[in-house]
Amino acid sequence: MKLSVAFLRSAIAAMAASAVVGIVSAQLPAKDPIPTNSVYQLDVLLENENGDSIELDLFYGNPVLVTMFYTSCPHVCPLLINTIKVMEAKLSAEERARLRVLAISVDPERDTPEALKKTMQLHAVDRDRWTMVRSKPADLRTIAGMFGVRYKKLPDGEFNHSSKIILLDGKGISIAETSKLGKSDPAFLAAIQTALE
Amino acid sequence: MNKAMAVILLHVLFSGSVFAAEVNQFIRIEGGDFRSVIPVDESNNLATVSDFYLQQSPVTNAEFLRFVLYRPEWQRERAPGIFADDQYLSAWAGPISLGQDALPDQPVTRVSWFAANAYCKSENGRLPTWYEWEFVAAANEKRSDARDSDAWQRQIISWYSTVGGGPLSSVRARPANYHNVYDAHGLVWEWVDDFTGLLVSGDNREQGGADQLQFCGAGAITMEEKENYAVLMRVAMLSSLEARFTTRNLGFRCARSMEPNQ
Known part of the structure; x- marks a missing residue:
């Protein structure tokens, strides 16, 4: 399908x-056929920071770090992005070149491509390997459910959400995750390095 | 060719049994304000539910069979593991046959949130939100909000203590409630659209807040209406699930917004 x-x-x-x-x-x-436990089974279109329509499996073939966040988030989300950058810094240049990062917004109504692009510039992430995307609002619970991300919209328009980073292998199978933020989680870093070998 | 014929034949047979039963209509629910067990924010628990449509009873095995016949990717042998665990529809005799352990008028169970969501989309609907479900389930036969009735609370809790035993009864075996909705309590647990948002704290945006809540359970919940134990049990149960999980007592019904869904 x-x-x-x-x-x-x-x-x-x-x-x-x-x-x-x-x-x-x-x-x-x-x-190759997509494994049945791969998140790439989900046929869903996303919109990236350039306003382009992309598929969830755009990084098929590369290990990917996935996180869910929103750009106007005051505390946790910048920390999520920084944590990924901290771990990237611990990789060799060759390893880093193979790693991809996909950040999915839980706030598609406000996270326009412009807002996503601004956040990427603000955090000076490598735009060749990172992308920030939003989904259609109707697809968001499905995407979050697949990554085991829980979220709730608050009456003031902010969100609470699970703060975690998930490692997908080249075929989209979730092989490790971490909720340790602000520093590099050694076990998670080791899993990334193994996946990049 | 033979297989296609068999599918058509099955379809005709089971459609027949579906038409013989009452149609699981979407009926209009008049919304309103009500006190939820889930706080809306740190200072209040007054939730507002807009008018919406809800199916009168949980989706049955016969109804779900029709769905998998025209959406074969949701048959149990084909649904990818990422969308449904290995017990998905396991009570059925086969991928497109019900058998003795899954009667046509029984609610379908052992369905994942993804499968329930796909079914509701195929009905031009969606799963109800928690607030919508809770609003409808607050009613007994006579009143829209019977949660202050001890007798009614006891009746529900006695069901929760027996859930898990014996075969499920048919849908609509008990009287409808004030909203003309059947089986809000007493038959199966039901998926809601936003079950992953239930126990996410309303006031803690610091690191780890949401994740800790996922595992700290009731001790960390800033829930209101603690006397409403029956509904809190349902919250706790739904919060423990992942979207691909299935259980033998967990079914669903669909809702529709007043405005067409996206």
């Missing part, structure tokens, strides 16, 4: 990019 839709989308994109329509589909690299 998921594969065929993704395949179709890539095929259409490839067809649009190519004048030689007849041979295009044969040239597309075939993806």
Whole structure:
């Protein structure tokens, strides 16, 4: 289901990019089937900091750190981003080059692409490897449910949410997570390094 | 070809039994303000529920069978593990057959939140929110809010103490409540859309607040109306779940907003 839709989308994109329509589909690299316990089973479109429509599995093939946050969050969210940066700093340049970071907003109504981009600039994250995204509001509980993230919107428009960082392997299987913020969690860092080998 | 024929035949057979039963209508619920067990913020627990539509009874096995026939990706052999644990629909005789342990008029159980959510979307609906469910479940047969009735509280709690034993009865075996809704209590637990937001604190935004609450349980809850024990038990149960979990006493029903869903 998921594969065929993704395949179709890539095929259409490839067809649009190519004048030689007849041979295009044969040239597309075939993806392995997605494991049943992979979060990439979820067929959902997200919007990134550039306003582009992307799929959840855009980093397929690379280990990914995933977190859920919102840009106007005063305390925990900057700490989440900093924690990821602290752990990245402990990796070698080669390791770091393979790692990707996906930060998903729990506040899609306010976290416009502009707000997401501003946050990325503010925290000076590597925009080649990081992306910040929002979902359609109707998809948010499903995405959060898949990552085991609990959240609640408060009457003043703020959010409380689980503050955790999840490590996905190249196929989108969750292999480790941490809720230790502000410093590097040694066991989690080791899991990242193993995944990057 | 034979398989396709079998599917069509099954569909006809079970559709027949569905039409024979009452249709699980969405009925209009007139909303209002009410005291929730879940605080709205640190200073008050007065929740406001807008008018909405709710299915009269929990979704049955027959209804869910129709769903998996036209959405085969939700059949138990096909639903990916990330969306449903390995007990998903395990009481059914087969992927598209009910059998003796899952009668057509019994509420469907052993469904994950993801499956329930997909079902409701296919009905152009959604799962009810916690506040919507709690609002409707506060009613007994005569009054919209019967939570101050000791007798009624005792009746519900006696059910909670027996839940887990014996086969489930059919839906609508007991009288409807004030809202004309059946089985709000006494049959199954029910998924709500925002079950992952239930025990997230209303006032602590510091690091670890939300996560600690996930595990500290009732001791950390700033919940109101502590005498409303029956409903608190439901909150505690729902809060302990992950969206892919299924249990033999956990079903669902769908809701619709007054405005069309997105």
